[in-house]
Amino acid sequence: MDHKYGILGVTTLSTLMAAIDSTIVYLALPEMGNSFHSGISYLTLVIAAYLISTTVMLVPAIEITKRIGNRNFYIIGFSLFTASSLLIAISISISMVIFFRFIEGIGAGIMASSDIPIILGAFRKGERGKAIGLSSIAWSVGTLIGPVLGGFLVAINWRYIFLINVPIGIAAMYAGFRIIGKDKPVKTRIKYKSTISMAVFMIPLIVGISLINIYYMLISLAIFPVFLYIQIKNPVIDPGLLRNIKFSLITLASFLESFVFFSVLFALSLYFQSDLGYSSIEAGLIIFTYPVASIISSPIGGMLYDKYPNPEAIMAIGALLECIPVLFIAIYLKFIPELLLIAGFGGSFFWSPSTTMITDAHEEKFRVQANNAMLILRNIGIITAISILPLFILYFSGINVSLGDIFVSSKRINISAGISAYLVFTSLVSLSSLIFIFMYHMKSKSNETMKENGKGTRKYQIIK
Known part of the structure; x- marks a missing residue:
């Protein structure tokens, strides 16, 4: 029996859970601080612990996956994620929360490194773009609806933002164990x-x-x-991967595009609550236009990749549609829901083709490495985007506060100048991805010319 759509459902659910968990915690920070009487340094570590461990786990995940198999590693990741969510919810100190958030991030990193290879193994080449496009909805939506969902759950109790993962995780683990096929383990060295x-x-x-x-x-x-x-x-990244020029160019473009992808959510949530005095629920509902557009456009982007001979053109259009509206938001701070709708379409048009292009750039046995290299650089871009926001607020708004103080403070703070400068910067960084997309296009044209002249093309191999 063909379980490919069941497999897609399970992997999409895991991506959704991990993405939501990366952002939902921001709204819980004030309540956590009050509950544990903790300072802002510890509350910031609650955020950083998850994102860093998720990224770092992608490094050994490649070899561990080969050693124990995709399905087994995937179930282990889901188990760690689910168990640590429960332990965070019943923690009695902020130190316990930080520790188990780090473990939760490890589980999320395992799931992130396994889901794309599992999807690629379940679908034929002509179907992969659509499948990955559907799966990529989960990351876009999860990252952006985290604050909305968190707003409702924190109103009950901050612990519910973690407890909600437990029944879903158990059900997904059971489904994954039943429908994801086994693969043969291979002995390899772990980094x-x-x-x-x-x-x-x-x-x-x-x-x-x-x-x-x-x-x-x-x-x-x-x-x-x-x-x-x-x-x-x-x-961390096998040098052999980088010998594939097309892979390197698309990976660099994805790294740059990740700056604006996350900064929109982060900065506007802060702006609505600190400058305009909106509640977390109100702010999240306004920003929700972004994931709505992603839901609609991600499958379209995947289908265009399967049918269109120049997918880099789709990526370029996506980058422009995402970054230009964000620049308008940064300059005018008006028409935000409408501009976010356009940006959401652009983001999906970029990420759906790029993810598939990165994995298809190599032979099947190298796809796990290619996928993880892309995820590592994308996460580093997201982490960097988070980290630099306080610097812009401090310099442009003249407010000497740390990241956590902004969220925890009950006062309304005028940070619009810092937010505008931050969004301008991240948009321009992401727009620079067009340079690498253009270089990819020129490389593709060069290869086609060589084929027409009968000279063939150079095959890029990973050197062990």
């Missing part, structure tokens, strides 16, 4: 050194930037030479 060095370097760096704390940044700077040495010996 322990790369994983640990990346975590040790990233944690103080991200926390330092977020809190505008020079001491954390200096710790990260001191660690950097060791991190660099280990990465030269045991790189």
Whole structure:
């Protein structure tokens, strides 16, 4: 019996859960602080712990997946995510919350590294663009509806934002175990050194930037030479992947595009609540036009990839449709729901083709590595977008507050200048992805010319 759509449903659900959990916690920070009598430094770590562990886990995930198989690794990730959600909900201290958020992020990283390869194994080549387009809805929607859902759940109790994961996770684990096929394990080496060095370097760096704390940044700077040495010996991203020029160009474009993708949600949620005095629910409902557009356009973007001979053109249109409206929002701070609707369409037109192009750029045995490399760089872009916002608020709005203080404070704070500058910056960073998309187009034309002249094309292989 063909279970491919059941498999797609399970993987999409896991992506949705992980994406929601990455943003839903912002609305719970004030209640967490009151519940545990905790300072802002600890509350910020609740956010950072999840995002960093999710990203770092993508490094060894490639080898672990080969060693134990996609299905087994996927179920382990779901188990960690579900169990840690329960443990966060019953935690009695902020330290417990931070620790189990880190574990939850590991589970999310495992699921993120496994779902695309599972989908690719379940669908034929002509169907993959549509399948990944449907799956990509989950990330867009989950990241953006997190604040809306969180607003309602926090009104009851902040612990419910984690408890809701438990029954859904158990049901999804059971379904995944029943319908996802087994694959044969392969013995391979796991990059322990790369994983640990990346975590040790990233944690103080991200926390330092977020809190505008020079001491954390200096710790990260001191660690950097060791991190660099280990990465030269045991790189996070296999150098062989980068020898595929098309893969490198699309991955770099995706990294740059990730800046605006997350910054819209983050900055506007803050603007509505701090400047305009909206409740978290009201702010989330306005921003909801973004995921609505994503729901409609993600399958369309995937289908266009399957049928259109130049998918990079779809990506370019998507980047323009996402970034230009955000620039207008940044400059005028008007017509926000309407502009977000356009930006949502653009984002999906970019991400659906790019995800499929990255995985299709290599032979089947290298797709897990290609997918994880893209996820690592995308997450680093998202984490960076989170971290730099306080710097813009401090410089352009003249307000000396940390990221968490803005959310926890009950006062209305005028941060519109900082928000505008931040959105202009992230939009321009993401627009620069057009450079790499154009380079991809020129590379494709060059390959076609070589074929027409009978010279063939160079085949890029991963060198072990």
